[in-house]
Amino acid sequence: MRKLEYPIIILNFKNYSEGTGEKALKLAKIAEEVSKNKNVNIAICPQTVDIRMISQNVDLPVLAQHVDSNNPGSHTGNNLIDAIIEAGAVGTLVNHSEHQLKISEIEAIIEKSKEKGFLTCVCANNIKTSISLAALDPTCCAMEPPELIGGDVSVTTKPDLVRKTVESIKNINPNVIPLVGAGVKTREDIEKAIKLGAKGVLLASGFVKAKNPKQALEEMAEGILS
Amino acid sequence: MRKLEYPIIILNFKNYSEGTGEKALKLAKIAEEVSKNKNVNIAICPQTVDIRMISQNVDLPVLAQHVDSNNPGSHTGNNLIDAIIEAGAVGTLVNHSEHQLKISEIEAIIEKSKEKGFLTCVCANNIKTSISLAALDPTCCAMEPPELIGGDVSVTTKPDLVRKTVESIKNINPNVIPLVGAGVKTREDIEKAIKLGAKGVLLASGFVKAKNPKQALEEMAEGILS
Amino acid sequence: MRKLEYPIIILNFKNYSEGTGEKALKLAKIAEEVSKNKNVNIAICPQTVDIRMISQNVDLPVLAQHVDSNNPGSHTGNNLIDAIIEAGAVGTLVNHSEHQLKISEIEAIIEKSKEKGFLTCVCANNIKTSISLAALDPTCCAMEPPELIGGDVSVTTKPDLVRKTVESIKNINPNVIPLVGAGVKTREDIEKAIKLGAKGVLLASGFVKAKNPKQALEEMAEGILS
Amino acid sequence: MRKLEYPIIILNFKNYSEGTGEKALKLAKIAEEVSKNKNVNIAICPQTVDIRMISQNVDLPVLAQHVDSNNPGSHTGNNLIDAIIEAGAVGTLVNHSEHQLKISEIEAIIEKSKEKGFLTCVCANNIKTSISLAALDPTCCAMEPPELIGGDVSVTTKPDLVRKTVESIKNINPNVIPLVGAGVKTREDIEKAIKLGAKGVLLASGFVKAKNPKQALEEMAEGILS
Numbered sequence: 001m002r003k004l005e006y007p008i009i010i011l012n013f014k015n016y017s018e019g020t021g022e023k024a025l026k027l028a029k030i031a032e033e034v035s036k037n038k039n040v041n042i043a044i045c046p047q048t049v050d051i052r053m054i055s056q057n058v059d060l061p062v063l064a065q066h067v068d069s070n071n072p073g074s075h076t077g078n079n080l081i082d083a084i085i086e087a088g089a090v091g092t093l094v095n096h097s098e099h100q101l102k103i104s105e106i107e108a109i110i111e112k113s114k115e116k117g118f119l120t121c122v123c124a125n126n127i128k129t130s131i132s133l134a135a136l137d138p139t140c141c142a143m144e145p146p147e148l149i150g151g152d153v154s155v156t157t158k159p160d161l162v163r164k165t166v167e168s169i170k171n172i173n174p175n176v177i178p179l180v181g182a183g184v185k186t187r188e189d190i191e192k193a194i195k196l197g198a199k200g201v202l203l204a205s206g207f208v209k210a211k212n213p214k215q216a217l218e219e220m221a222e223g224i225l226s
Numbered sequence: 227m228r229k230l231e232y233p234i235i236i237l238n239f240k241n242y243s244e245g246t247g248e249k250a251l252k253l254a255k256i257a258e259e260v261s262k263n264k265n266v267n268i269a270i271c272p273q274t275v276d277i278r279m280i281s282q283n284v285d286l287p288v289l290a291q292h293v294d295s296n297n298p299g300s301h302t303g304n305n306l307i308d309a310i311i312e313a314g315a316v317g318t319l320v321n322h323s324e325h326q327l328k329i330s331e332i333e334a335i336i337e338k339s340k341e342k343g344f345l346t347c348v349c350a351n352n353i354k355t356s357i358s359l360a361a362l363d364p365t366c367c368a369m370e371p372p373e374l375i376g377g378d379v380s381v382t383t384k385p386d387l388v389r390k391t392v393e394s395i396k397n398i399n400p401n402v403i404p405l406v407g408a409g410v411k412t413r414e415d416i417e418k419a420i421k422l423g424a425k426g427v428l429l430a431s432g433f434v435k436a437k438n439p440k441q442a443l444e445e446m447a448e449g450i451l452s
Numbered sequence: 453m454r455k456l457e458y459p460i461i462i463l464n465f466k467n468y469s470e471g472t473g474e475k476a477l478k479l480a481k482i483a484e485e486v487s488k489n490k491n492v493n494i495a496i497c498p499q500t501v502d503i504r505m506i507s508q509n510v511d512l513p514v515l516a517q518h519v520d521s522n523n524p525g526s527h528t529g530n531n532l533i534d535a536i537i538e539a540g541a542v543g544t545l546v547n548h549s550e551h552q553l554k555i556s557e558i559e560a561i562i563e564k565s566k567e568k569g570f571l572t573c574v575c576a577n578n579i580k581t582s583i584s585l586a587a588l589d590p591t592c593c594a595m596e597p598p599e600l601i602g603g604d605v606s607v608t609t610k611p612d613l614v615r616k617t618v619e620s621i622k623n624i625n626p627n628v629i630p631l632v633g634a635g636v637k638t639r640e641d642i643e644k645a646i647k648l649g650a651k652g653v654l655l656a657s658g659f660v661k662a663k664n665p666k667q668a669l670e671e672m673a674e675g676i677l678s
Numbered sequence: 679m680r681k682l683e684y685p686i687i688i689l690n691f692k693n694y695s696e697g698t699g700e701k702a703l704k705l706a707k708i709a710e711e712v713s714k715n716k717n718v719n720i721a722i723c724p725q726t727v728d729i730r731m732i733s734q735n736v737d738l739p740v741l742a743q744h745v746d747s748n749n750p751g752s753h754t755g756n757n758l759i760d761a762i763i764e765a766g767a768v769g770t771l772v773n774h775s776e777h778q779l780k781i782s783e784i785e786a787i788i789e790k791s792k793e794k795g796f797l798t799c800v801c802a803n804n805i806k807t808s809i810s811l812a813a814l815d816p817t818c819c820a821m822e823p824p825e826l827i828g829g830d831v832s833v834t835t836k837p838d839l840v841r842k843t844v845e846s847i848k849n850i851n852p853n854v855i856p857l858v859g860a861g862v863k864t865r866e867d868i869e870k871a872i873k874l875g876a877k878g879v880l881l882a883s884g885f886v887k888a889k890n891p892k893q894a895l896e897e898m899a900e901g902i903l904s
Contacts, residue, residue: 017298021312047306048274049313066303072243074376074431077292077305077325080273086247087275095781099303102778107807129785132813135850136806150300172813172850205300326554329547333581351556354563354588358555361584361624398587398624469750473764499758500726501765518755524695526828526883529744529757529777532725538699539727551755602752657752 002061002090004119004139006177007224008041008200009190009217011207012065012093015047019208024050027207028058030214035060038221041200045093048079055088063121064092066099069108081112091119091139093202097146103132110136121179123202127165130178134169140177141169142202148182150205155182156192166197185216190223200224228287228316230345230365232403233450234267234426235416235443237433238291238319241273245434250276253433254284256440261286264447267426271319274305281314289347290318292325295334307338317345317365323372329358336362347405349428353391356404360395366403367395368428374408376431381408382418392423411442416449426450454513454542456571456591458629459676460493460652461642461669463659464517464545467499471660476502479659480510482666487512490673493652497545500531507540515573516544518551521560533564543571543591549598555584562588573631575654579617582630586621592629593621594654600634602657607634608644618649637668642675652676680739680768682797682817684855685902686719686878687868687895689885690743690771693725697886702728705885706736708892713738716899719878723771726757733766741799742770744777747786759790769797769817775824781810788814799857801880805843808856812847818855819847820880826860828883833860834870844875863894868901878902 011031013019019027028044035042043061046054055062068078084092094109095101101109106122113120120138124130130143143165148155156162162180169178180193181202193201203220210216237257239245245253254270261268269287272280281288294304310318320335321327327335332348339346346364350356356369369391374381382388388406395404406419407428419427429446436442463483465471471479480496487494495513498506507514520530536544546561547553553561558574565572572590576582582595595617600607608614614632621630632645633654645653655672662668689709691697697705706722713720721739724732733740746756762770772787773779779787784800791798798816802808808821821843826833834840840858847856858871859880871879881898888894 012302015296015298015301015304015306015309017308020298020306020309045302047309048303049277049305049309051275053278064303070241072241072246075241075324076238076271076319076322077274077290078241079275079303080241080246082243083241083246083273083275093302096302098301100780100782103773103781103784103807103810104778104803106781107804107810111806125782126785128789128814129781132781132785132810135810135813321555323556326556328552329555329558329581329584330552330577332555333578333584337580352559355555355559358559358584358587361587362580464754467748467750467753467756467758467761469760472750472758472761497754499761500755501729501757501761503727505730516755522693524693524698527693527776528690528723528771528774529726529742530693531727532693532698534695535693535698535725535727545754548754550753 005041006199010043010202012045012204016208028054034217040221052087062089067092094122096123134173134176142179144182154189162196187219187223231267232425236269236428238271238430242434254280260443266447278313288315293318320348322349360399360402368405370408380415388422413445413449457493458651462495462654464497464656468660480506486669492673504539514541519544546574548575586625586628594631596634605635606641614648639671639675683719684877688721688880690723690882694886706732712895718899730765740767745770772800774801812851812854820857822860831861832867840874865897865901
């Protein structure tokens with residue numbers, strides 16, 4: 001299965017109407033173009049129902065926004081990992097601030113995913129939780145302060161928070177890739193995140209809801225290169 | 227948007243590996259063939275990630291196994307109704323025994339769905355809950371005793387329960403289509419359900435995990451015709 | 453077991469610090485005094501941990517803020533109905549907007565409570581949900597628009613909403629006592645609620661966080677008498 | 679506030695009818711007597727509604743079975759930490775297998791509790807989760823394999839699991855007291871747990887549902903002494 005490379009920009013399409021269906025495909029193609037032109041690693045997190053369409057039509061790694069840990073069987077409405085893999089995703093967000101999970105479920109998702117070579121990007125709301133989740137050995141751990149998600153203040157306005165998160169994750173488990181997110185919207189935000197030690201960013205509205213998503217992403221891509 | 231016609235067999239593919247990805251598509255095509263040959267109404271509930279593939283390749287109405295009530299926006303990992311519609315589904319199961327919801331969420335899903343012409347098949351665990359949910363004016367209300375789901379004892383072994391459920395739903399809201407499910411696996415089970423007043427059945431393992439799904443479905447289709 | 457009488461003021465102490473422990477007991481004694489002096493029906497909903505202390509020391513009916521439907525057994529951290537009854541409560545709120553439940557759980561709580569003569573005051577967020585929940589045959593159904601809860605705008609500023617809720621509950625199940633709540637803080641609010649057909653109100657901050665709770669409750673008590 | 683001392687036997691009364699109300703008080707007095715006579719550390723986890731009665735009448739540390747992390751305010755049906763403290767509890771179980779929580783909630787409960795000198799005994803379902811939760815710096819971490827809870831096979835029949843859990847907790851955070859539980863019912867079970875490095879056990883049915891609880895607890899107390 002395809003792997004992620006770092007530093008990376010992970011684009012969460014959320015439930016934004018601009019990131020749904022045909023519009024999601026169009027945005028994903030823009031991201032693909034920017035990734036190639038700028039030689040920057042980008043991954044896409046579309047809605048579950050759009051995963052197959054995007055992974056079949058866009059040459060970028062695709063992550064699910066959420067999966068469930070259950071095995072195949074008598075479960076209705078769950079996102080079975082095997083089904084998500086067959087549809088073309090290489091990994092998944094886990095415990096996003098907008099889809100929080102019980103600790104035993106997070107642990108089970110990480111274990112099941114590992115067996116299948118499926119990547120896990122767990123999300124944490126603060127330093128303590130980042131440490132706790134990094135101990136579970138996910139692929140990445142993305143720290144996003146909930147109060148900044150979807151807003152105009154970037155997590156990088158708190159450099160100590162970013163630096164300490166990165167260090168804490170490394171201390172507890174050097175295998176885990178530290179990422180940050182929340183309010184990330186500009187070249188400077190990303191540049192700062194990388195300088196503070198993050199190996200990438202999660203971003204959503206800064207791309208999906210930008211007036212000119214291509215231009216916005218090109219500028220942010222330069223932040224990761226500089 | 228396409229409507230459902232009754233009496234109907236609703237095939238829930240659940241998270242069964244036999245109902246995932248390419249295998250799901252193959253099963254859906256078998257269902258399409260049986261539906262045409264036998265002139266019987268059949269709908270398919272695949273996993274969310276498989277909805278688009280199946281609705282694009284199979285000429286049967288497709289239902290989601292679960293949706294969320296939220297509007298487009300900053301929500302991660304939810305099944306946005308608009309996205310599910312764009313992918314080709316005409317409706318959804320709501321509150322399946324394996325994916326139970328808060329009452330305010332059920333009400334909101336039904337209201338949002340109605341505005342969009344999207345069908346709702348709410349599931350209830352007993353007569354009382356059927357009445358309560360039928361009062362919310364969904365398209366269908368499917369009563370499934372949880373203790374029989376996935377087992378070998380059909381709900382129709384309790385004829386009084388089926389009859390009383392059908393009557394109770396009609397009394398509270400004659401617009402709601404009464405369905406039953408749980409343990410339904412044979413021609414006789416379906417025949418009995420229809421005779422007791424149900425306008426169709428929900429079934430899962432009786433088709434998806436049958437040794438010969440085509441033959442099993444053909445036999446059950448005859449139950450609905452007789 | 454003691455019953456409720458109507459019209460009634462139900463005082464929800466929530467998790468307010470003014471409604472916790474010794475302070476809760478003091479507030480409950482004030483309510484008892486107002487109830488006796490004004491000859492008005494009042495019930496108290498303290499936190500679970502304070503139920504026994506208040507029911508042993510105050511001569512007013514006590515309701516729990518929440519219970520679980522499970523039978524005695526291997527469950528940790530749940531509010532067992534039997535334990536709540538033994539501690540002196542005569543009933544419980546169910547599905548408060550701040551503690552929403554699955555429909556099957558609501559139905560089970562109502563059934564279990566009925567067997568034990570324990571009263572259920574289910575809470576609903578709008579007219580539709582009120583109808584749905586009244587169909588489950590609880591003792592009372594209290595409609596509280598979530599956006600008004602804890603605020604300064606009373607539900608009674610929407611007279612059509614209150615009137616239609618009361619009528620809808622009566623139509624579906626005339627045994628259910630219709631109540632309203634959210635933002636109720638003055639004599640006029642309560643007077644209006646009663647005139648519109650409600651048999652009482654749920655109120656919290658209007659009493660618990662009032663500068664002078666005794667005076668506030670006395671004034672509101674007059675609203676119910678007039 | 680009173681502290682726990684180790685090695686310790688923590689008695690979870692769950693929702694057992696034998697551990698409810700007056701019966702709970704009687705059992706707690708038996709535990710008090712055994713604790714004094716045998717000079718063994720014992721703590722009691724009664725139901726929330728029984729906390730005040732037991733902490734006022736029994737000279738043993740009392741833990742809640744569950745608390746919520748919210749501050750005082752507009753929350754209904756939650757177990758406010760301040761209220762639980764005022765009622766006499768010195769700490770709480772967190773994330774018991776029968777009451778599992780989101781990771782951000784666990785982290786918040788631990789932080790809030792620490793500020794108030796309130797003890798936290800987090801429960802984990804396996805070694806990985808124990809490590810993850812110990813990283814959050816609770817007072818104790820109790821590992822209980824869910825499949826053994828309430829059964830007749832003790833966790834100590836898996837000595838490697840117990841030993842590795844204890845070591846893993848120590849490695850990640852030497853401040854955390856390692857406990858184990860599930861199926862613990864005999865003197866030998868406890869003796870083994872202590873020898874394998876645990877500083878105590880969680881037990882429920884082995885005491886609460888014993889034919890002769892006093893005798894059962896006396897025998898288990900000897901296991902901790904030996």
